[in-house]
Amino acid sequence: MEQLIIDTSSREYPVYIGEGLLHRSAELLASVLEGKSRALIISDSNTAPLYAETVRDSLEPLLSVHIHTLQAGEHSKSLEGYDQVMTACINARLDRHSVILALGGGMVGDLAGFAAATYMRGISFVQMPTTLLAQDSSVGGKTGINHPLGKNLIGAFHQPEAVLYDTDTLASLPDKEWRSGFAEMIKHAVIKDPDLLVRLRTEVQNTEDMKKDSLKQFLKQSMTVKADIVKEDEREAGVRAFLNFGHTLGHALEKASGYKDLTHGEAVAAGMIFAMKVSNYLQYSEWDTAAETAWFKALGYPVEAPAAFEPAALVETMKSDKKARAGELTFVLAASPGKPFLANVEERDILHLLSEMKKGECRDD
Amino acid sequence: MEQLIIDTSSREYPVYIGEGLLHRSAELLASVLEGKSRALIISDSNTAPLYAETVRDSLEPLLSVHIHTLQAGEHSKSLEGYDQVMTACINARLDRHSVILALGGGMVGDLAGFAAATYMRGISFVQMPTTLLAQDSSVGGKTGINHPLGKNLIGAFHQPEAVLYDTDTLASLPDKEWRSGFAEMIKHAVIKDPDLLVRLRTEVQNTEDMKKDSLKQFLKQSMTVKADIVKEDEREAGVRAFLNFGHTLGHALEKASGYKDLTHGEAVAAGMIFAMKVSNYLQYSEWDTAAETAWFKALGYPVEAPAAFEPAALVETMKSDKKARAGELTFVLAASPGKPFLANVEERDILHLLSEMKKGECRDD
Structure with missing residues (x-):
């Protein structure tokens, strides 16, 4: 135990x-x-x-x-x-x-x-x-x-x-639920435990890998991240907001899909890839989004989910997010593993990136 | 101000x-x-x-x-x-x-x-x-x-x-509402401000007296009692329970009357007289309940309200009060003005006192 x-x-x-x-x-x-x-x-x-x-x-x-x-x-x-x-x-x-x-x-x-x-x-x-x-x-x-x-x-x-x-x-649990929970473990690793992120990337390549004996250790490390952040900021006045990495778009995707097709973690996974793209686009970071996308896809995450929805509708939902202040678009971005930060992002930048994804999907059709 | x-x-x-x-x-x-x-x-x-x-x-x-x-x-x-x-x-x-x-x-x-x-x-x-x-x-x-x-x-x-x-x-405000609020002022005086109780008894003999200029001073003193108690015990782990003086029976009366005929304060007023009777009956105090009853009646409070209901039904309601612990009957009693305390009271004692009141009412008929 x-x-x-x-x-x-x-x-x-x-x-x-x-x-x-x-x-x-x-x-x-x-x-x-x-x-x-x-x-x-x-x-x-x-x-x-x-x-x-x-x-x-x-x-x-x-x-x-x-x-x-x-x-x-x-x-x-x-x-x-x-x-x-x-x-x-x-x-x-x-x-x-x-x-x-x-x-x-x-x-x-x-x-x-x-x-x-x-x-x-x-x-x-x-x-x-x-x-x-x-x-x-x-x-x-x-x-x-x-x-x-x-x-x-x-x-x-x-x-x-x-x-x-x-x-x-x-x-x-069905695989969809394993993926859903595992996304939050990846999130904890991205925002505060780079070593855990390396281990997850190395040891977990598909859903079956999630179920191995190493799970209990991963769980403890993941929950330690949560515990450390909650200790520092119980009421979400500061660093606790970093736990929202991937969630701004994630919540909008869940809502757009009627809370049916996407699990919470699947939506968050798509949101995390998107947050990395936003970080890169605004020149805060150099995430290898192609490699991250490939890993997420291997794990079964629907990283292209945003392309299925109207960018303007997703943006409207994100503006009314609980973390948003009076209609601004607030994102948790990350300069690199372990380096998250909060940023107000311009609506046109988000619309641009979502539209790019949508065009990408059209090309694939 | x-x-x-x-x-x-x-x-x-x-x-x-x-x-x-x-x-x-x-x-x-x-x-x-x-x-x-x-x-x-x-x-x-x-x-x-x-x-x-x-x-x-x-x-x-x-x-x-x-x-x-x-x-x-x-x-x-x-x-x-x-x-x-x-x-x-x-x-x-x-x-x-x-x-x-x-x-x-x-x-x-x-x-x-x-x-x-x-x-x-x-x-x-x-x-x-x-x-x-x-x-x-x-x-x-x-x-x-x-x-x-x-x-x-x-x-x-x-x-x-x-x-x-x-x-x-x-x-x-209608007079009924003045009485309702004034009952809580009396309660604050009883549990923690004997001087205020003396002033209220001396200066307020009917509803019109409640509306005089002295009100703002009374309000400040009354709210100071509340403030002192809340400061000491925000979460009702201890002394805050004293604010419940008159409320155990008061709540039961409100419920029994369908929350229509009695205002909150009227029910609490009847509950306060009853709590004094309980204190006396258990030999904790020597309240002059006849004099208190006369003052309360002059102010327009329905102090005989308990007699209109079945004692057993009132007791059942009191047992499920939020302050009660697993079916016990908990009362705030007072040894004298400014000396409140919590007591678990035997069901038979409460039934006895309520039945006495009911008999009293029957004699009056």
């Missing part, structure tokens, strides 16, 4: 990474659960049948445990899903000394975390991620839900009491 | 109390609004027609100002009202550097504050209370909305950047 400590201004908490951890929930969460009145496991219809009872069986000697199962899928991460979870909290008679256990992927973690942040003005919660993507979202205390007019527009900062990451749960 | 500083662990902010302050919004909020991109005034259908344009006219030289008007009434403090406000925030293109101005009574302050706490994971807001009751709720950072299964079950702690309390707005 690997272990990390996340140290933020509001709370310090452990991250456990390893095999078979769900069976050891009671042992690993003993100090979190001490003095707690009740627990509510929030999970989804894919995950609950596989793991919810394992967790409940482990914890029931310590306290009373309820399970609430959401319909799987991003649509549950909505005000309606939130209403449902709040009702479940009340029906389970949770009080201020209760704890919510978020068992699932990013949707479950974000929604259950927001419920914990706002039920009776805030109760404890534990992240129990079951996807590779959730290695990223489970750490750092960002919680939230979507609004029909934009993703994650409603939310709160609320740190978990612990993160229990059982890597056995990853075995059942 | 009176001025207070509220000093909490998360933020220090000013409270301005006086006449004509809404006209001076730009001057008083200058430092809050510096660097802000946009403002959204959230108000309700009673308040907005009276004051929203005054505030907008004052602020528009500084930044762009939108107004969103909710339907007046507690029913807007719901998930539906919250959804509506979040949509208004997005449509007004608020970003993380924008500010929400909560112009109205407690409903508006609580809902708009919760919106500010959770829009893009938290933006700035200013409280501009227009009722006497909101002298209490506008200070201290408690925000929230109701759930069909319970009041204020959804919420967050989020301190405003400033409180601007224009006492001219109180002139139009």
Whole structure:
């Protein structure tokens, strides 16, 4: 088992990474659960049948445990899903000394975390991620839900009491989900761990390589990057914005594709290649975008996805990004691995680069 | 103009109390609004027609100002009202550097504050209370909305950047609302300012007395009690619970009456008399409950309200109070003015005292 400590201004908490951890929930969460009145496991219809009872069986000697199962899928991460979870909290008679256990992927973690942040003005919660993507979202205390007019527009900062990451749960993930999570690992390497980036490039050439034993080490290094940044800037007033590398265009691509065809990580992967192109175009960097594109394609990422959409529509979406200030276009760029920075970019430059990609696609047709 | 500083662990902010302050919004909020991109005034259908344009006219030289008007009434403090406000925030293109101005009574302050706490994971807001009751709720950072299964079950702690309390707005309040707010002033006096309690008893014998010039001084003293307690305990881990004096039964009465016949303060007033009776019954105190009851009746408070409801039903509601721990009955009691304390009280004692009141009412019939 690997272990990390996340140290933020509001709370310090452990991250456990390893095999078979769900069976050891009671042992690993003993100090979190001490003095707690009740627990509510929030999970989804894919995950609950596989793991919810394992967790409940482990914890029931310590306290009373309820399970609430959401319909799987991003649509549950909505005000309606939130209403449902709040009702479940009340029906389970949770009080201020209760704890919510978020068992699932990013949707479950974000929604259950927001419920914990706002039920009776805030109760404890534990992240129990079951996807590779959730290695990223489970750490750092960002919680939230979507609004029909934009993703994650409603939310709160609320740190978990612990993160229990059982890597056995990853075995059942489809390749698309492995790619989605792996993109965030690449992102962490690009913005803050050049050595990890070299190792990933050397050792991972396709989806099967992602699943090898080295994964736990990569995970620890990747989550350490996240932990270091969150420690420095819990509330996203500064360096935490670097975690948005690839996300400005990534979010716009997700929205343009109706949150269906592209996973989050796939959209971010396309966004990272684009951010490298922007960095080069503005002469901040000399990324070998051809080589990066080839590696990303080998891993299965849809790096040409932006070409499928109207540049002007993507730009409009990017202007209303949460990180944007009053209609400006803000990008995280990178001078080289480990050297990210924030830049306001001119709309015409972004339109130009997106149009180039679109023309490129037309030529390929 | 009176001025207070509220000093909490998360933020220090000013409270301005006086006449004509809404006209001076730009001057008083200058430092809050510096660097802000946009403002959204959230108000309700009673308040907005009276004051929203005054505030907008004052602020528009500084930044762009939108107004969103909710339907007046507690029913807007719901998930539906919250959804509506979040949509208004997005449509007004608020970003993380924008500010929400909560112009109205407690409903508006609580809902708009919760919106500010959770829009893009938290933006700035200013409280501009227009009722006497909101002298209490506008200070201290408690925000929230109701759930069909319970009041204020959804919420967050989020301190405003400033409180601007224009006492001219109180002139139009009906007597019922004066009484509602005055009850919280009595509560502050009981738990922490015996001198204020003496002055209130001496100088205020009926509703008209509440409206005299001494009000601003009383308000400052009352809000100082709140400020001192919030400073000591922002997150309600300790002494802040004393602010709940009269509220355990008060909340149950509000619920039992369907949130219609009793205002919050009226229910709290009845709850305070009851808490004094509980304190006496358990031999913690020697309140002259006959004299207190006579004063409360002269002020117009429905101190016999508990007799109208089934004791067992009231007890069930009190057990599920947010402050309760796993089904216990927790009361704030007071040994004497300025000496509050928390106590777990036996269900049979509460049932006994409520039944006595009910019998008393039957005899009167």
